[in-house]
Amino acid sequence: MIMNVGIDKMSFYSSDMYLDMVDLAHARNEDPNKYLIGIGQKKMAVIPKTQDVVTMAANACLKIIDDDDRNKIDLIIFGTETGIDNSKSAAIYLQNMLGLSRRGRAFEIKQACYGATAGLQMAKEYVENNPEKKALVIGADIARYGIDTPGEVTQGGGAVAMVISANPSIAEFEGTSTFYSDDVMDFWRPLYRTEAVVDGHYSNDVYVDFFKKTWDEYKQITGKNLEDFSAMTFHLPYVKMGIKALRAIIDEASEEHQDKLKTEFGFGKVYNENIGNLYTGSLYLNFLSLINNSDQLKVGDRIGLFSYGSGAQGEFFAMNLCKGFKNSELISQINADINNRKQVSVSEYETIFNDWVPIKDQELSFDTSKDASTFTLKGVKNHQRIYDRK
Structure with missing residues (x-):
């Protein structure tokens, strides 16, 4: 008998600094x-050089990983497009x-913002075949486009960190996934750049097109329709992008159900509009925000998830909420982390942005005294990143 498999635990970590979008707007006239x-963003996380995708993933995992997980996790999949090495995966560091057990598989997946979803689907199949085991899936990134771009x-x-297991507490996979890919140049980041190259309007169009393609195929295969979903979640590089996708299909539901979906989207956007773009983690931050903030969802509700990675790959799938989807302790912790961040000025943000770890051969030493996180990046020596646990 195949057990139900899904997300047993979830957590999130970001910097303790943010930039207010009103301040940025005024600075950019x-x-x-x-x-x-127009974009749907209120605040943006500002990531210091003492944090990278490895330390942020580790800090996220500390909130949920216990000894039972350490004994049972033997698959670690790290989805990122902000890798720290062209060869060694971030999963090995983590x-x-x-x-975690050395008797395990640990590797990194890259396909723009889709990497964590690829990892999630691989973890699902692994646990289905090995129900006594668990998998750890990470979606971690730092979105950089440049000053005044x-x-x-x-x-x-x-x-975002997720533990995948049999008989999960948060949400279980339901049925099939539908996916679509094509070779398009809407967004990319060459090896010699820390900032992305993007054709914004084209990327928006491709995103909505891929969503409609995967959604239409999902309906055809499963016989489900929009009325069968209590909420829809999306990859949110910015909040308005998800609104555009939802609007593309909203007329398929009754007016009453449209209002419900719009209300749930409002709960789902809370974290994203205050953190900004997580690339691989954005969809799962949207999902986490939904289950943490909604006061209408109940056990058994079906949630739609649309994942998109530029270049491009799209996937739509469904999950059903389980009896432990509300974790009041973790909700309080995440909300406190977000609400207690320090606001930085535009000039402070620009200084932090420009003082980034360069892509070149250089030994570096960082002052981590102002970074209160448990895991930090101390510098680079002999071509190796030096991490510290406080």
């Missing part, structure tokens, strides 16, 4: 509503930092 309404307002960063 823009109407704040262009960012607040395995060591968390004290069109994409500046869609920056951010952080890590």
Whole structure:
């Protein structure tokens, strides 16, 4: 008998600093509503050089990983497009930092913002075949477009960690996934750049097109329709992108159900609009925000998830909520982390952005005294990143 498999635990980590979008708009001589309404962002996480995808993932995992997980996790999949090495995976560093079993598989997946979803689907199949085991899936990234660029307002960063198991507490996979891919140049990041190259309007169009393709195929295969979903979640490079996708199919539901989906989307966007772009983690931050903030969802509700990675790959699948999807302790912790961040000025943000770890041969030493996180990046020596646990 195949057991139900899904997300047993989830957590999130980001920097303790943020930039207010109103301040950024004023500095760029823009109407704040262009960012607040037109883009849908309120605040943006500002990531210091003492944090990278490895430390953020480790800090996220500390909130949920216990000794039982350490004994049972033997698959670690790290989805990121902000890798720290062209050869060695971030998962190997994470395995060591968390004290996970050496008898395991640990590797990194890259396909723009889709990497964590690829990892999630691989973990699902692994646990289905090995129900006594668990898998750890990470979506961690730092979104960088550059100072005073069109994409500046869609920056951010952080890590989402998910433990996948049989008989999960949060949500279980339901049925099939539908997916679509094509070779398009809407967004990419060459090896010699820390900032992305993007064709924004084209990428928006491709995103919505891939969503409609995967959604239409999902309906055809499963016989489900929009009325069968209590909420829809999306990869949110910025909040307005998800609104555009939802609008593309919203007329398929009754007016009453449209209102419900819009209300749930409002709960789901809370974390994203205050953190910004997580690339691989954005969909799962949207999902986490939904289950943490909604007061209408109940056990058994079906949630739609649309994953998109530029270049491009799209996937739509469904999950059903389980009896432990509300974790009041973790909700309080995440909300406190977000609400207690320090606001930085535009000039402070620009200094932090420009003082980034360069892509070149250089030994570096960082002052981590102002970084209160458990795991930090201390510097680079002999071509190796030096990590510290406080």
